[in-house]
Amino acid sequence: MMLETRPLTANVTLKMHEFRKALPVLREQGWIPAVLQAEHEFLRLAGVGETLALRTHNALQAASPQDHPAFGDLFFRGADIYYCVSASSPMRASGPRGGALEVGLISKNPADADKRVRTFAAAVEMAVMTAVEAPRAQEMTFDWAPPKPDRSRIADLEAPGGKSELRFVAPKMGRELVRGAAALAEPLAREILDEISLAGFSRMRDVLAARQSKLDAAQEALDKLRRAGLITLEHLLECKKYGTPLTRLSDPDKLQTPEVGALVCPSCGGHFLDESLCEGFSVSDAGKRLARKAHWLRTLIMYKLAELGVPLESMLQNVSESGEDVDIAVEFLGRFWTFEVKQGDFTAGDVVGFNNRCARHRPQKAFVVSTAKVTPDAKRLLGEAATGDPPVCLEGLTKAGEALRAEVYAASLGYACGRLQVIEDITGYDVARVAAARFEEEAPVRRHSIEPPQPPDPEKQSASSTAKLRDRPIPQKQ
Numbered sequence: 001m002m003l004e005t006r007p008l009t010a011n012v013t014l015k016m017h018e019f020r021k022a023l024p025v026l027r028e029q030g031w032i033p034a035v036l037q038a039e040h041e042f043l044r045l046a047g048v049g050e051t052l053a054l055r056t057h058n059a060l061q062a063a064s065p066q067d068h069p070a071f072g073d074l075f076f077r078g079a080d081i082y083y084c085v086s087a088s089s090p091m092r093a094s095g096p097r098g099g100a101l102e103v104g105l106i107s108k109n110p111a112d113a114d115k116r117v118r119t120f121a122a123a124v125e126m127a128v129m130t131a132v133e134a135p136r137a138q139e140m141t142f143d144w145a146p147p148k149p150d151r152s153r154i155a156d157l158e159a160p161g162g163k164s165e166l167r168f169v170a171p172k173m174g175r176e177l178v179r180g181a182a183a184l185a186e187p188l189a190r191e192i193l194d195e196i197s198l199a200g201f202s203r204m205r206d207v208l209a210a211r212q213s214k215l216d217a218a219q220e221a222l223d224k225l226r227r228a229g230l231i232t233l234e235h236l237l238e239c240k241k242y243g244t245p246l247t248r249l250s251d252p253d254k255l256q257t258p259e260v261g262a263l264v265c266p267s268c269g270g271h272f273l274d275e276s277l278c279e280g281f282s283v284s285d286a287g288k289r290l291a292r293k294a295h296w297l298r299t300l301i302m303y304k305l306a307e308l309g310v311p312l313e314s315m316l317q318n319v320s321e322s323g324e325d326v327d328i329a330v331e332f333l334g335r336f337w338t339f340e341v342k343q344g345d346f347t348a349g350d351v352v353g354f355n356n357r358c359a360r361h362r363p364q365k366a367f368v369v370s371t372a373k374v375t376p377d378a379k380r381l382l383g384e385a386a387t388g389d390p391p392v393c394l395e396g397l398t399k400a401g402e403a404l405r406a407e408v409y410a411a412s413l414g415y416a417c418g419r420l421q422v423i424e425d426i427t428g429y430d431v432a433r434v435a436a437a438r439f440e441e442e443a444p445v446r447r448h449s450i451e452p453p454q455p456p457d458p459e460k461q462s463a464s465s466t467a468k469l470r471d472r473p474i475p476q477k478q
């Protein structure tokens with residue numbers, strides 16, 4: 001699962017000494033401020049009083065280059081991290097609306113997250129009100145509210161009136177649509193749908209006869225397509241004697257009526273009622289829609305993203321009939337991603353257009369999704385053109401799900417670390433690494449080895465996860 005970060009900001013300008021007076025009040029309530037606690041331990045070991053100022057003026061200035069006081073603390077509670085920071089630092093990933101105080105919860109557990117962060121906000125508020133002088137307390141209004149998600153990039157795409165005929169709209173994930181897309185994720189199902197689509201109508205026995213070696217799989221694919229509403233069962237009346245097709249019936253009971261049953265076969269002269277009926281399929285409107293321009297693949301990717309916690313309102317899909325552009329755009333936790341999907345191999349011929357679109361949209365990450373593979377030539381060209389992060393190639397749908405999960409997790413961790421930047425600036429601690437280690441899904445085994453040290457391994461897990469942490473949200477446009 002991704003990390004949930006739930007920030008709340010209040011339009012309260014707190015002075016640093018007021019914040020430091022509020023921390024002990026929080027501690028009494030069971031919220032242990034980790035930074036303050038570490039300082040106290042340091043001073044205790046030094047044998048000097050708790051009130052001694054530990055930081056030089058220079059260190060504080062460095063952390064907050066402008067007039068804003070930067071302060072903050074962390075609270076490790078249960079499996080979660082809570083934080084309280086001055087949010088006015090220019091280092092903040094996305095500043096609150098003029099407000100200056102931010103509290104937040106970082107957790108792997110989304111259940112009750114809003115309630116939990118509200119509880120913490122109430123504790124901070126109470127502590128501040130207790131710590132400051134009465135006249136100051138009267139000035140403060142703690143109007144806690146979550147910051148609005150930034151949609152500026154996708155809003156630009158969505159805005160009508162562009163010079164091209166491109167159209168981007170927010171996805172709708174109806175159950176039917178998702179079921180249809182899931183059915184088409186199966187290569188055999190796509191192959192069969194294509195075949196029926198091309199023929200207009202296919203007899204079931206022909207579809208199956210062409211797949212003798214995998215009859216069960218073919219039967220299953222037909223069932224799936226039909227249950228998903230992508231193909232429609234119809235009946236074909238054939239001449240019993242010569243096998244000539246006579247008519248297609250969506251309702252075979254019609255044959256019992258005299259108007260149809262009494263019709264005469266032009267081949268053998270018998271009545272329709274006595275001819276033989278066989279089952280077959282045609283492609284439904286829903287099937288045609290999903291098959292066109294790999295719509296099913298876009299739907300599937302968006303569905304996977306939604307499952308991973310990316311809100312639907314953070315995504316746009318390209319529904320233009322003509323004109324080439326990215327297929328999906330996502331703006332999420334301060335990141336802007338674009339996706340291009342390809343049914344079949346993504347080849348060198350696809351790269352030029354892709355690169356042009358990357359240059360135009362400047363996503364922080366561009367994804368290539370191929371149902372088959374990204375050819376080595378294409379990969380080389382993609383790598384050469386990339387100015388920032390190289391594009392992420394998702395080859396094959398099974399791998400795509402896993403890779404997307406890792407990307408969304410990394411983005412959610414990067415966002416959380418961005419919100420803790422103030423604390424990192426003040427303390428000099430690698431707070432991002434601490435958060436990563438605390439939330440690591442499968443903590444790597446770190447044994448304190450008594451064996452001689454091994455030569456450094458460039459493929460080490462720690463190196464790659466550190467690299468990911470640098471992948472932080474970019475500061476917002478001012």
Ligand SMILES: [Zn+2]
Pocket residue numbers: 238239240241242265266267268269270275
């Ligand atoms: Zn006949």
